[in-house]
Amino acid sequence: MGFGWQLPITSLWDLLTLCLFAGHYFSAIHAQEDPGDGNGSGGSVTLADTARLLHFKQSIVTDPSGALSDWSLQRNSNSCSWFGVTCSSNGRVIAVNLTGCTLVAPFSGLADQLTSLDQLQELHLAGNAFYGAVEPEVIASTCSAAPLSILDLSSNNLVGSFPSLSSLKNCKTLTHLNVSRNYFNGPLPLNTAGFLSRLDLSHNNFSGELSPDIFRHCGALSWLDLSHNSLSGSLPMGIGQCGTLQHLNISFNFLSSTIAPEAFSFMSSSNLTSVSAGCSNLSVLDLSKNLLTGPIPTSLTTCRSLRHVNISFNSFIGNIPTTFNQLSNLEVLSISKNNLTGAIPPGFGNSLQQLQVLDLSANDLVGEIPTSLARCSSLQVLNLGDNWLTGEFPQAIVSQMPALQKLLLSFNNFTGPLPLSLANSSSLKILDLNANAFTGSIPGTICSPSLRELLLADNELSGAVPLESCNSLAAIDVSCNFITRAFPTPLPSMPNMREIVMWGNFIEQEIPADICSAASQLWLLVLNVNLINGTIPPTLANCSSLEWLSLSNNHLTGHIPPELGLMERINFLHLNNNSLSGTIPPTLGECRYLVWVDLSSNKLEGTIPMELTKQAGKVIKGTLNKGLRFAFFKYLYGDRCTEYGLGSVLIMRGVRPSRLSRIPNFQMCNRTRFYADIAPYYIPGAPGSSEGGSYTYLDVGHNKLRGKIPKELGTLTYLTVLAASHNNLTGTIPFSLANLIRCSILHLDHNHLEGPIPPGLTMLGIMNQLDFSNNNLSGSIPDSGKLPTFPASSFANNPYLCGTPLPPCDTATSTFEDSHASMESLSFHHKQPSFGVVIAIIVSLVAFAILIAGLMRCSHCLTNTHQHVRELMHDNSMDKLPISTSSSTIHSVWGRRTGKPLSINIVTFRITPLHKLSYTELKEATKDFSAETKIGSGGFGDVYKATLDDNTVVAVKKLSHQIDKNGESKDFNAEMTTLGKIKHPNLICLLGYCKADNERLLIYEYMENGSLDRWLHSNSNQQDDPNGQPAVKMGLSWDSRKRIALGIARGLQFLHRECLPNIIHRDLKTANVLLDDALEARVADFGMARLMSAYDTHHSTEMLAGTPGYVPPEYGLSLQCTKPGDIYSFGVVLLELVTGREPTWSLGASGNGSEKRGYEDQGGEGLVGWVQGKVREGRAKEVLDQRALQGGGISGRAVIISSTSSSTYLTDMGMAMDIERREAEMMRYLSIAFCCVDDNPSRRPSICDVITAIRKIHRGGDLDLL
Known part of the structure; x- marks a missing residue:
């Protein structure tokens, strides 16, 4: 037909329809219809546009939602009415909107079809799964052929570099470009953006530095979003020269250095003088989550239209600028998580009547709250937490803020009584005064009708909790105070109450029987570590939403109510350290979400119900964490606190670790580890799935249980902790326990167990605590796997048990025979044996003698045979x-x-x-x-x-x-x-x-150059090794450290990804990284942990897999050794490369009260905690190794090693980078290390992600091995 395209024809109906369309097309040409305004669907689309739409549909690989099901001539001949298609009045397609259709297709194949619509003005393809690269000519040809003004390709799977905006110079009509939430990488395509008014490149992998030309030649640009990328360098000058800019977001990048004082001023090219109108239109500025340092630039306050300013999570220092008062239009100001010092300026807030959110938290501010804040009459959120503020509760200020909804003053030094009333704060919903020094009682009038959360933990409050006056609350936390009465009588109706947290007090009353009827929405009830007495009310079963029940360390008596098995949502059941009696209710096996059960240290009797395993493989993944900050304190096993069980789980929201010294358990027990913000379980299952989970923690130790250990416990394959010590259990250790492949703590000591140790337990490769002592076990300890690596104390006081680590079995057998003979002799004096017994003994002895004679002869034969072999060989x-x-x-x-x-x-x-x-x-x-x-x-x-x-x-x-x-x-x-x-x-x-x-x-x-730790941590006084290895007298250059980091990552990637089966190193550290003659990294000792069944240095059950300082926190909580565990160790190595410090390097007492925030390990601060503290304080650059930063050390690409007397001369032939560039790179590596040492294993990157991140840092740089 001569149109240059073909319409896909699949049926006779399509052929007839095509004829009709052809007639319409030619009649439209003769009629010469006008284009129209494009607001309607038009009469009918042209044949050419219809063909292009159908070709587009043919390019789609998958259409899971059926979004294009009506794109068919058979179903609807008028393509203007097809889903997502908008036509002008003359039937031309002017807009296609397929947002959120989850279409799958290669972008290169489909783009040509839609971009060839020559009247297309808007193309919305966000929220699909289009993949592949975006070629510059595709978009450029669209712009030249059509008046395209909006192009949205966000939230797809597009990769590669994005075309430079200069290649789109023909796109004169394009005003909106959105390619956010893809996988684009490389430098920013921002040499010019003059033709755009809105540009969104956020949530990609763009890297490199920002050019000042972006702002100097911004044209009509009003919206620029570069957030969530990997941009580095400093914030460029010239922002004030983009007078049209209204929205600027560069958050979640790696921008560093100090912001120039005049960065937001307009600099005239002729005289470089500041003009206050430079950023007069800027209303939103977000620079949060970067590495910016120095003082907050005063030129920021020249942007008088600013409404939203977020510069939180940086490293700004100095005082809060008083010039913020000049931003009278300001609605949101967040400068939290910096290192600002001094007092809040007097007069701050005088001109900020529009301010709705003020967040100054997590700095080092001192002094009292200025009364001028009362002028912020529109304030809805005031967050001053985590500072050093003093004084009494700011009643006069708060009373003048009628719109205030959140008042957050936690982790400060406020003193005095609580306010008698907050009646004027009728909108207040959250009052957080945690971790201060408030005294006195809690006023009954403190709760306004609107108050939903009352958080008063870690203060000096006493008396009763006035719940009768706070019946609108949804959450209350008064932990770690001196509260003596928690529940009024009768209990008031609390229809909104979901969280009651009152642990660590002196509450001496019973649990109200009507608590569930009064608080029907309750999901969290934490009353542990109190003086609560009485019984557990069976009516707790009426709390249908209850997920967390912690009543441990109290004076509870009576039975565990069987009704607790009716709690449908219960995840966490902690009843240990009470005086509970009776039996363990089998009904607990009905709880479909239950994963953590601690019934230890009570007076429970009866057997361990096999019904507890009823939900094995069926437990549904719960929602235990819900954003709470909690911690597990693991006690040193076998210490004087044995009766307190394995450890304690505490809600740590708003509680300073130093306050734990009030609790008897923590005064008596040595804690081997303090794990914070950890999820106590992870079940990879879902409702109805066949891959459900089971208990992860079961402790029934220190009771009076009897009977056999149910073999059904072996079905709890997600169990990581199983403790049943100090009971009266009998029978054998079930062979089925070998199925507990995730178990790392197994305590069955102090019982009456007999028989052999199941050989299958040798397969439990992640076991790090085991105790079978004080039983009647017999036979040989299995000599493979990890069992022989445990100390003898783990098997002690089993008189018939032998083998490593106990004496060899021949000696033990002799001892057994002597003991047996003695017992027989003693028995003979008490009772004369029958004739039949005597005959049986004689026959047995004769048979035994014959057996021994045969063995001796066999041994003689074997000896002769071996001697013959020796002579031959x-x-x-x-x-x-x-x-x-x-x-x-x-x-x-x-x-x-x-x-x-x-x-x-x-x-x-x-x-x-x-x-x-x-x-x-x-x-x-x-x-x-x-x-x-x-x-x-x-x-x-x-x-x-x-x-x-x-x-x-x-x-x-x-x-x-x-x-x-x-x-x-x-x-x-x-x-x-x-x-x-x-x-x-x-x-x-x-x-x-x-x-x-x-x-x-x-x-x-x-490896001639030895281990990496020698190079990083040796000192100038170190002597040469006895074998002639020279001591390292110079450090490594930054270039060498980068190359070493990449080499370690590549070696680990090979173990994690290429080896089948994959290998987990389990002991990655600088001592296990050797350097060849070119200072290339070579990872050593991989596979040794598995080979030796994870022998630890001291053969101790208390040692974790790995080396102190490199061990991820989850290993100590009985989780299996994993790839994320290796990533944590790699992160520590990376921190050593960046800081030059050892992982267990000790600072000593800092004396600066740094414990006020953070949850470091107790008993000393390691490298990870120290670096984290510096970053929180905004002093991240202080951790960088100055030797590497200043260009010192040697570079591995040109190392010359020559021995002369006792010295080694190391020559660096490479060109050193300038200090600023090195500093930026080291900060980027520091960020990668931070991701690797995340407390949550699921948030750590894979080793492939690490390598990708390193490559992004050096793309186009000098790391040529990439």
């Missing part, structure tokens, strides 16, 4: 190991016997042979493993430098754990075979191994 030392043509091939050879066992199995994975290698020669090469050749030691053994006869230098690791050669040979060989196959440039290769009876030697490549 005596002089056959190995001349040469066979060359392996495949890394999977294993070669066994026998070595010469020289006063040591002859059975020596040597295996090599090396392509080139190790000549004349034998155990004897390894001894000679290491000078009998002398201290002179020792180059390192660790939890798995010592490492020696060995120089072979052909001058080949290798590293020999002598495993420190003695292993029974008869019990582990196959497992050891299999592990060695696996490790020998692993080859990667950033991993230390295993060259071979040697077995000599109980000795195990691993042969590795030798």
